Amino acid sequence: MSDALTVSVVIVSRQRPEALRRCLTGVAQLMYHRFEVVVVADPDSCTAMRDLPQAAHARLVACDTANVSAARNVGIESAAGEIVAFIDDISVPEPTWLHYLIAPFARQEVVAAGGFVRGRNGISFRNKAEWVDRTGKTGPIELAGEGSVMFSATADRAIRTVATNMAVRRSVLADIGGFDPVFRTGLGDTDLNLRLADLGHCTAIAPLAQVHRGANDVRRAKGVARDLSDLGESWAVFLRKHCDEARLPDLLRRLKADQRRRALTRMIDGRLEPRDVRRLMESFERGWRAGLARERALMPRLAHPKEAFRPFVWQKLGPPSVLSGRFWSRSRLRAQALAKNGSVTVIRLSPTGLFHKVRFTNDGYWEQTGGMFGKSERTQPLISFWTFGRRVRSEIDRIREVRGLQ
Template sequence: MTGPLTISVVIVSRDRPQALRRCLLGVSQLFYRPFEVVVVADAAGLRATGDLPFADRLKTARLDEANISAARNLGIAQAAGELIAFIDDDAVPEPTWLDFLSAPFRDPAVAAAGGFVRGRNGISFQSRARMVDRTGATTPIGIGIGPDGHVIPPAQPGLAVKTEGTNMALRRSVLAGLGGFDPAYRFFLDETDLNLRLAANGLATAIVPRAEVHHGFAASPRRRADRVPVDLTQIGASWAVFLHRHCPSTDRAAAWRRVCRNERQRALRHLVSGALEPRDVRRLMHGLHRGFEAGLARSAAPLPALPDPVAPFRPLHDAPPPPPRIVAGRWSSRHNLAGQAQQAAARGGSVTLFRFSRTAFYHKVRFTPQGYWEQTGGLFGKSERSQPLLHCHRFAERLRYEIRRVGIPRGLHGN
């Protein structure tokens, strides 16, 4: 009997060294074995990884160019796993992420898989199951978990399963054969282009709801920390490349008008909220159009197949993962609880701190820079946003409920 598939986790980072450290702490707590980690980052990012306890087990490559596709291809060159999983530097995976994300690949027909992404509050979903067409328009699809924990949507002409770059995995052989990511997409639509290429070659993509990643949308040269856009130039350029690669010529003008309308509406919403000024809206739209014109000139050459990995597989861990731990208490003991959680995390493995106040505050979940999961909120408040606005709980009852709620992705089945 063959063992589990080897997995390479590729993380690309630029201008976010502290976010990268946090991401790596989360990745280091994954239960799956065996996996390796490849980091492609600028100089500041690579320096930030140097004092991590597992730094000598990382594969690293430096890239100062602002091109996420080129960076991912550099990561693929280092990756020696049978599967390659991708996560962004401003994201953190649940400890069971790779266990669930890798499961569909037991079916040899599956070439790729994508999971669900939770947003800033750690509760609500940022993205779930979607299809994308050749104009770049996406459509949500309702799916269940499925008896095997995943679903493979049937092939449909002109449509592809939409995966997110911060939560997806592919067979290395398939990805290399397709030429990896297209460097013409310096940012945005790079994975969507790959989704359509997979579908065009008749390759199946699985949707894995329980493979969860928390994505924070950290600040970058293109957006502020509050997700307000700063520059749409590269978005416009990527749309030009995408539409001229995939969209029928008769539909391109209408598709581009839709993009412009959506971006303008997004900017106007920020204007109404006070986050932008009228001159900012004009500047953003000018950048979008300028980028589109620049994108039209980018190369449309076929992508050559990528070579075999340049280095052998280097697992991040040799030993099995320690069991997950729970720290829990009331708001009044918050400083002591945080200290307990930090000490437990320093010993290795996944730690979850539940801290409840006697309020109806909504709950939030985050992975702290100290390396532990923290859920805070009111004893009577909502965690799942579909819950009643106010519900009475005793502390022990609420704790049991929240452990059950996060038990599968956090690996807390025995707690």
């Protein structure tokens, strides 16, 4: 793949060294010729990266602030590429991620781009093409095909790109001050989307630019938030910034109703007790009040990088490959995967109707498991009858474009 624009991949991490190692291992397999890696992490995580061979070719920047927007700005100031691409530490990119995400920037009018995000099972999409309005409400955008599409801004809506899979021209990011540090945990990317729209900039959506997002460690193993104060604070700050203050009471009622509905659903599922619902709603309102009281600060232009562009060249990658076998062949397939150089996909199938799952292992290869007769894409029939070979070929065809397979 011939890629002309220089790209800085910024990874922000805080107290999640294992997730960061996995993310950086995945980034090292990117099929893009001219990119550098900037890791902004707490000092302990930076130290933990020293024994990872790939980390020696990245720029590690220590940052101990508990503010994801401020940390991303540190990454932007350290980035020397023409384009800055962002991915979270709990995400892993497909090998072709940068190729598809950066392609729309060949058109000068494109200032930002976003891709699709797969969720915990590695199959279903968590984020696709969406718009967002000034109240933070989102809605789907229907795309025809898998090619990238460019969108112009409108007066009341922006194109939503999520911070774990987005890219922006560095010059524009620096001019507008990057991410607003007032958003310490969430909504900073949505705020950036609206600010870019206010300036009339164009955003592209690239469906084949895909990353896989894992489970967030601020949630319990059951997938239930412990506290909603940060969320309440972010919403208060966001709505004060982008909406008429007269609308805030109605919007607060809408947000509280949404959060209460989610909490009650989890209570019915047995994941929360009644007292937990009350506690969560109290924490949301406490955060809302804190957000209303926060001072808005000026956003100065971000500084130029102090170091020159540093291409990420870890090792020469071999062509992407696929290994397949029966469910009980895990040890053999793992040994074969570790012996290869480059992006490797292992497909292990059992003689069942189990749904498929995909994950990027700590060993640095993709692993897809499930039943030979079960669903991979969730739109497929519950049970389909295949031979082993036909099923493997079907799954290879499903991932061919994003995994860079020939």
